Amino acid sequence: MRPNQIFVRLQLPFLVGVTVASIATVLAVPELSHSPLLWAGLSALAIASGVFLLPSKHWMTTAWVVVIPMLDVICIAGVRTALLAYLPTVGMLCLLPFAWIAYRFRWPGLTVVLVSGALIAALPFALGVRPATTLLAIVNVLALPFIATGISLAIHLGARSFEKRRAIAEEATAALRGALNESNETQLLLRSVLDTVTGAVAYYNARDELILANSTAEKMVEIVGFRLDIPPFAGPDVLAADRKTPISLDQQIIPRALRGEVIASHMEWLGRPGNQIAIMASSRRVHREDGTLLGTVIVAYDVTELANAIEVREEFLTTVSHELRTPLTSIIGYTEEIVDVLGERAQHLGIDAWLATIERNADTLMKRVNDLLHVADAELVLERQQTDVDVIVRRAVEQFTVVAERTGIVLDTRVETGLLADVDPRRFGQAVENLVGNALKFTARGGTVTVRAHRQESDTICVSVADTGIGMTPDEQRRIFDRFYRAQAVRENALQGIGVGLSIVKTIVDAHGGKIAVVSAPGAGTTVRIDVPTNPAVATSPAHAAAITPH
Incomplete structure (x- = not known):
């Protein structure tokens, strides 16, 4: 505290209390005006209060400030002893300097308070103002100083607890302020990142309320004629990937995402003819660690030029x-x-x-x-029928028997019988032919191509083609199903082909509701495996996801 605050809050109440009590008692008992003890106490009070008039007060912010409450203790000792027979309660004023010392100087100050209280209590006996004739008289003299000391102890302990709580509160406040600043900085950074990226980004909370969206997202939905923050979050001018089929409001991207549907690389056309853009959108639900829903993130990119x-x-x-x-x-x-x-x-x-x-x-x-x-072809239409897949595989392999013999490659066929499945015989045969042809093309003389077909599960048939050829790098494997992609080794060795064989295989397998996988390593050959269901529910499937879905 500053010196003027110390005077107003700590010294002035004591000064007024002692002065009023002394004047009132002297008026009632005039002979007390000649008491040396009274004047000694008032002199100490005058000195303690007068130091606030000194020009230099910087020492009051140091430990030397203890001089002031100690002068007040001397004051109350003299005044209490002088007025003990007439106004013993004046001793209660010792609580003010005691509290000051206990609060400011803690445990060392409490020792000073205890010693001072004992001196205040002993002074009347030492000067013979009140002889200790009975136990009750002794108790009456000693009670007040020691009670004041106990109260000072309580003040000290309370102050200590208060300081601890205040320190904890300050730490919590500082941490909260730091977290708030960090949150504001993070939000600012996030906003800058969102406004920098070329894609449209929107985030909705668990109550489907828009929390955050960048300007790209806002401009994108303006083309359709709706707002991101107002339901139904959809508009009338939205077409499917074929650019012909209208999409109803509840089947558009944002309503589907907010219902919890997983959207991955979904394409739509937005806007009226003449002012249309193609977008590729994905969504993801965000959950807390305990599994509760936090919100939904939706991302879309303008792929008009690509489309x-x-x-x-x-x-x-x-x-x-x-x-x-x-x-x-x-x-x-x-x-x-x-x-x-x-x-x-x-x-x-x-x-x-x-x-x-x-x-x-x-x-x-x-x-x-x-x-x-x-x-x-924009769409692959299958003509399914119950077919012996083992027969299809054998016929496909037989077409390459002469080629394998001419090139010195062992063509090993291991096909189970009775592999019935609901497939398109022509298309499925085309897929197997492409796989076997590819394997022979990339296998050197003396190598082996192994074709297998077996029932993997009760409802799945597996066909695999493995070769001992040049193999592929991980990067080449990632692009193996891209149309017109030809690996570096293929281009360097001038091998024939236009790079669509495996792309066609994947399209056919996808149309059958199956899966395709590749295992390869440079110099260690390649194995391509396709799994198709024996009785899929869907008979027709769009190829290549409207021609722009990445493989």
Whole structure:
């Protein structure tokens, strides 16, 4: 406390109390005005109060301030002894300096209070003001100082407890202030990050109330005509990935996410024709450690340029494939006609090998064109029927027997019988052919390609193709199902292909409701495994997730 606060709060009440009590008693008993003890006590009071008039008061903020309450103790000792016969309760004023000392100086101060209380109690006996004739007289003289000492002890203990509580409160306040500052900084950082990222981000709490959204998200929903903070969080101008099918309000991204549906790489078209954007959205529910729902995060990216580019690419593939297929069909047809017309004369003329090369390459090119047409298809429609999968696998493998013998590769087939499943025989056979063809292509002479088919579970059939070829790196495995992707080793070795074989396999497997997995390592070969259900519920499945879902 500052010196003026010390005077007002601690010294002034004592000064007024002693002065009023002394004047009142002297007026009632005039002869007390000649008491040396009274004047000695008042002199000590005057000195204790007068020090506040000194120009230099910095010492009052140090331990030397104890001089003031000690002068007050001397004051009350003299005044109490002088007025003991007439106003013994004046001794209660000793509580003020005692409390000051006990609070300010704690345990050392409490010792001073105890000694001072004993001196105040003993002074009347020492000066013979009140002889100790009876036990009651002794108790009356000693009671007040020792009671005051006990009260001072209580004040000391209370002050100590108060200081501890205040320290705890200050620590808690500081921690709370730090947490608040950190929270504000985190929120500011989060807001900056959200406004920096190119994607739209929105966060709703467990009560479906919008807590946070960046400007990209707000602009994105403006195209549709709704607001992120007002239900139903959906608008009328939203189309499915095919850019044709309207999506009802309750089936749009935000309502689905808030219902707890898991959304992953879901595509929609927003806005009216002429002002449409394509978005790819995902959502995730956030839970506390105890499992209670905290909220829902929704993220969407503008993929309009990508979607338009893919649409142009698909149109280009379709157009080019059809343009190639028409003259290629004529080439194949006329080549076959020439072979039929010439018959054995082709050999005599020395052109039989040429015609065979034309036929072989034309068939290869037609297969490439058909692959391109298949890739360009927006939807894969299956013609399912109960089929012996083991028969399909054996037929697919038989087509490569000659190729395997010519290239010196062992083609090992291990196929169980009676593998009935509800599949499209043509499409499933195409998938197996692509796998076996790929394995032979990437296996060197003397290697082995193993084809297996067996029942994995009561409702699942597993077909695997393993080779001892060049294998793949982890990065190549991540991109193996991307259309038109060809690994570095394939490009360096100039192996034939356009990079759509495994993409087609995955499309067919997905359409059958199955799964595909790859295990490979550089120089250790590759194993591709497909699992298909024997009786799936869905008969038709869109291919490639509207042509832009990453594989």
